[in-house]
Amino acid sequence: MLRRFRLEEPESVDETSDLLARYGESAKIYAGGTELLLAMKEGLVHYERLVNIKKIRSLDQITTENGFIHIGALSTHRKLVESSLLRERLPALVGMESDIANIRVREVGTLGGNLCFAEPHADPGTLLLVLGARLFAAKRSSNREIPVEQFFVDAYETCLEPDEILTGVRVPLPPRPSGVAYLKFGYLERPSVGVAVRVTLDQTRESIVEARVAVGCAGPVPRRVEEAERLRQPVLL
Ligand SMILES: Cc1cc2nc3c(=O)[nH]c(=O)nc-3n(C[C@H](O)[C@H](O)[C@H](O)COP(=O)(O)OP(=O)(O)OC[C@H]3O[C@@H](n4cnc5c(N)ncnc54)[C@H](O)[C@@H]3O)c2cc1C
Incomplete structure (x- = not known):
């Protein structure tokens, strides 16, 4: 059962950071609540305080500029699946997102x-590794x-400081010609293993110039597998 808590509703990143700094370990950011409320119910x-950041509207935008896609941290999985920009420019991300959890979790759960929950049995971190993503964190x-x-x-541990907020993720558009894929296997609700690959070919499309491979759910954090990346061979397509 959920114990009583206070709900704070800041409207900016600065206000959120101030609340987190003021209340320390007794306060926690609350976005979709799919992980946090479950852990609290259990x-x-x-x-004592949940800091609901969903009123910070600027954090749920998906935009593109200068060869990068920027995804606001508050973008829900459903929003990512339905984004026409992502469908056109990063279909592998859409494919991965469409297979996360179930429609109820995708509706409210955010990227x-x-x-930030850093649950080892999760998908996005693994794919973001091969895509070369960078995360943006802010505090006052x-x-x-x-x-x-x-x-x-x-x-369950990230490098964020207690009063820092993840504001977004920046993903470089994959070079051309290249291919990106994410595959997962699972027999429970969450993935048991996830593998992401990004392969870049030279302009003749005959040789692999770079291969990136990452594995998730097989350890505490997702990681690149350099041993596999070094195995790349010239290919004829
Ligand atoms: C039944 C079920 C099945 C699932 N299956 C999958 C699956 O197949 N694959 C997969 O990858 N995931 C899966 N998940 C996980 C799901 O993706 C996450 O629950 C969801 O994305 C978490 O987002 P949220 O907004 O609800 O986070 P919340 O529960 O609101 O927050 C989670 C944690 O992150 C912190 N936090 C949230 N946002 C920020 C921020 N912007 N800055 C700093 N800290 C922040 C909170 O303080 C909290 O500690 C599943 C979850 C459930 C419940």
């Missing part, structure tokens, strides 16, 4: 919440950019 964690006095490989520290 009695695994308790916070930011998925990454500063903004910083974090390569996705530095974001996950351990199971």
Whole structure:
């Protein structure tokens, strides 16, 4: 059962950061709530204050500029699946997102919440690794950019500071010609193993110039598999 808590509803990143700094460990960011409320209902964690960031409308935008796609941290999985921009420019991300959880979780669960919870059995981090994504974190006095490989520290642990907010994810559009794929296997609700690959060919399309491979769910954090990346061979298509 859920114990009583106070709900704070900031309307800006600065206000959120101030609340987190003021209330310390007794407060926690609340986005879609699909992980947090479950953990609170189970009695695994308790916070006196939940800081609902969904009123910060600027954090749910999906835009493109100068060869990058920027995804606001509050974008729900459903919004990502339905984005015509992503369908056209990053279909592998849409495919991965459309297979997350179920429609109820996709409706309210956010990309930011998925990454910040750092549950090892999750999909997006693995794909973002091969895409070379960078994450944006902010607090009142500063903004910083974090390569996705530095974001996950351990199971359920990220490099975010207690008063920092993940504001978005920037994904470079894959070079051409290249292909990106994500496959997962699972027999429970969440994935048991996920594998992401990005392969870039030379202009003749005869040789692989770069291969990136990442595996998720097989350890506390998703990771690139350099041993597999080095196995690339010239190919004839
Ligand atoms: C039944 C079920 C099945 C699932 N299946 C899958 C699956 O197949 N694949 C998969 O990848 N995931 C799966 N998930 C996980 C799902 O993707 C996440 O629950 C969801 O994306 C979390 O987002 P949220 O907005 O609800 O996070 P919340 O529950 O609101 O927050 C989660 C955590 O992140 C923190 N947080 C949230 N947003 C921010 C932010 N912007 N900055 C800093 N901290 C933040 C919160 O403080 C909290 O600690 C599943 C979940 C459920 C319940």
